[in-house]
Amino acid sequence: MPKCPKCGAEVKEPIKTWVLAPKGRKGVIIGLFRCPNGHYFRAKVGEAPPKKEAA
Incomplete structure (x- = not known):
């Protein structure tokens, strides 16, 4: 569970998630927490998983 960098509280569920990945490489899933x-x-x-490039 991620911890708030300001107060140290632990948060379970993200408000929103998205994939952050450079072209052709494995990426990470980032979450926005409150x-x-x-x-x-x-x-x-x-x-x-790595993105599939369109042929």
């Missing part, structure tokens, strides 16, 4: 104190922060949620 702690109980109202701070927003981003953290790595998981690994993403």
Whole structure:
């Protein structure tokens, strides 16, 4: 579980997730979190498979 960098609170569920990946390489899944104190922060949620290039 990601921790808020400002207050240290642990947050379970992200508000939003997206894949951050350079072309042709394996990427990561990033999540946007909001702690109980109202701070927003981003953290790595998981690994993403490499993108398939269009032929």
